[in-house]
Amino acid sequence: MxxxxxxxxxxxxxxVAGWYEDPEAPDLERWWxxxxxxxxxxxxxPEDSELIAYVKxxxxxxxxxxxxxxxxxxxxxxxxxxxxxxxxxxxxVALPAAMSMxxxxxxxxxxxxxxxxxxxxxxGLGIITVRxxxxxxxxxxxxxxxxxxxxxxxxxxxxxLLIAQAPAWWANSGxxx
Numbered sequence: 026m027x028x029x030x031x032x033x034x035x036x037x038x039x040x041v042a043g044w045y046e047d048p049e050a051p052d053l054e055r056w057w058x059x060x061x062x063x064x065x066x067x068x069x070x071p072e073d074s075e076l077i078a079y080v081k082x083x084x085x086x087x088x089x090x091x092x093x094x095x096x097x098x099x100x101x102x103x104x105x106x107x108x109x110x111x112x113x114x115x116x117x118v119a120l121p122a123a124m125s126m127x128x129x130x131x132x133x134x135x136x137x138x139x140x141x142x143x144x145x146x147x148x149g150l151g152i153i154t155v156r157x158x159x160x161x162x163x164x165x166x167x168x169x170x171x172x173x174x175x176x177x178x179x180x181x182x183x184x185x186l187l188i189a190q191a192p193a194w195w196a197n198s199g200x201x202x
Contacts, residue, residue, distance in 0.1 A: 044068065096158060096165035096172060099150035103176035106144040110182040113137055117186060130194040133186070140183040147176035 040057060047055035047067065056066035113133050120129075151173030158166035 046070070094165070095150060096154035096169035099147050099154055099172035100168045100175070102143060103147040103151065103172045103179060106140050106147060106179035107175050107182075109136065110140045110144075110179045110186070113140070113186055114182060117190065125193075125197070127194075127197050130190060130197060134190055134194055137183040137187050137190075141180055141187070144176045144180035144183065148173055148180065151176055 040059065042057055042059040044054040045057050047053040048062075050067075052070060053067050054070050056063040113136055117133060151169050151171075154169035155166065155173065158164055158169050
């Protein structure tokens with residue numbers, strides 16, 4: 026918090042005592058007694074540690090951040106979902122023998138289920154970030170729209186694979202009574 030009581034006409038006592046940016050030397054902190062600046066107590070401004078700087082960088086991932094890096098995150102997640110979904114489709118088409126084995130079929134069905142869940146999460150993030158991009162001068166709007174479209178595509182492919190593979194898996198699993 027920057028306190029410039031002497032220059033901004035703040036009432037003495039309106040700001041609690043503590044170290045604040047010196048109004049005359051922005052690279053220093055000066056002790057504010059609660060009613061006046063100290064004439065003898067100065068210290069250099071503390072530098073952010075690497076950990077604090079790293080944590081502060083995550084402020085830009087918030088859904089209302091003007092930089093909207095959450096849109097980029099949603100785009101990356103959606104792209105990974107689409108790649109995994111396409112890989113599952115390729116395995117199901119290229120290796121039909123794997124689908125006849127219970128372990129292979131179970132692995133693909135579980136993977137597709139995870140793709141559906143992460144894809145739905147990415148669609149939700151995409152929708153949130155589209156709204157945010159429109160509020161913040163369309164920053165990252167293309168990323169947000171792309172994330173929504175790619176994630177929705179990944180979910181549709183994974184759901185189609187689940188619908189196609191679930192009956193055979195159910196029959197092979199021995200759970201069908």
